[in-house]
Structures are given as structure tokens and as C-alpha cells.
Amino acid sequence: MGAAVVLVFLVLSVTFNGIVTPLVILSSLIFVPVGALGGLFVSGEPLSISAMIGMLxxxxxxxxxxxxxxxxxxxxxxxxxxxxxxxxxxxxxRVRPILMTAFATIFALIPLSLTPETSSLLISKGLAVTVIGGLLTSTLLTLIFVPVFYSIVGKRKKHIKEEI
Structure with missing residues (x-):
């Protein structure tokens, strides 16, 4: 997961021609473990390899x-x-496309998350629960936290440019 974050950061840095916006984007990842682990806890699922793949x-x-x-x-x-x-x-x-993609993913994974204990798909239940929990928290909080954080960083970035 650490390697994935580093690679994503490198791609974003090249794409946005700097590091400030990629850091703001990556700040949205702090909500992933909260929702993912919370979903696992609420559903009673153990932290498994499939749950870790869901976090990835x-x-x-x-x-x-x-x-x-x-x-x-x-x-x-x-x-x-x-x-x-x-x-x-x-x-x-952008709120509508973000919510549409997040909820489409969540609704697509609900059947997998409700897999009965006797099913052969039981191993994937942890993945579904992890992604659903992580998407719920991170999507809603990203729509609030990322714009606020960007406005703080954007104002600071402006002041630094004026001083130079």
C-alpha cells in the first residue's frame, strides 16, 4: 500500500506540475482506514488478505x-x-459525478457483502465490506475536507508567491 501511495504521488506530481495539489489529494486517504476498519468491525469480518486488497x-x-x-x-x-x-x-x-461513481460501486458490492457464511464467495466478503466502508467515509469527508484543506493551502501558496 505504501508503494501504491508513492507511485500515485509521483504520477500526480508530474500531472499537476508540483507537489502541493498532489499532497492535498493524498490527504483524502486518511479517511480510508477509518471507514474500512469500521466496516470490518461493524460486520464482524476479520482483517484478511481480501480486506487488504480492498484497501489497496x-x-x-x-x-x-x-x-x-x-x-x-x-x-x-x-x-x-x-x-x-x-x-x-x-x-x-463535480459533486454529482463523485457521488454517482461512489454509490454505484457501493451498490454493486452490497450483494457480495451480504454473502452467506456457506458460500464459496465468503473470502470476498471482507473485500466488499472494506470497500463499502472506506468509500462511505472517504467520499463524504473528501467532499468536505479536501476543498477546505485546498483553500487553506491555496491561500498560503498565494502568499508565498507574493513574497517571492
């Missing part, structure tokens, strides 16, 4: 949600839009 999947899914949001913010900023206006406009236009 979540890294990609959660980062994609944050990229969808902040790519629009960065585009707005390049078009000379003020920081707060850029964030509000991006949030208005």
Missing part, C-alpha cells in the same frame, strides 16, 4: 474522486477565478 483498491478510487474535484479547481484557477469561487464552482459541478 480504495487508494485508487479515493484518489480519483479527489482528482476529479481538484482538477476542476485548478482549471478554474488558471482561468483567473478567485480561490473560493473556483472551489465552490468545482464542488457544484
Amino acid at each position: 483498491m480504495l487508494i485508487g478510487i479515493v484518489v480519483t474522486n479527489a482528482v476529479v474535484l481538484l482538477d476542476r479547481v485548478e482549471t478554474n484557477r488558471k482561468n483567473e477565478m478567485p480561490l473560493i469561487d473556483a472551489i465552490v464552482e468545482a464542488a457544484k459541478h
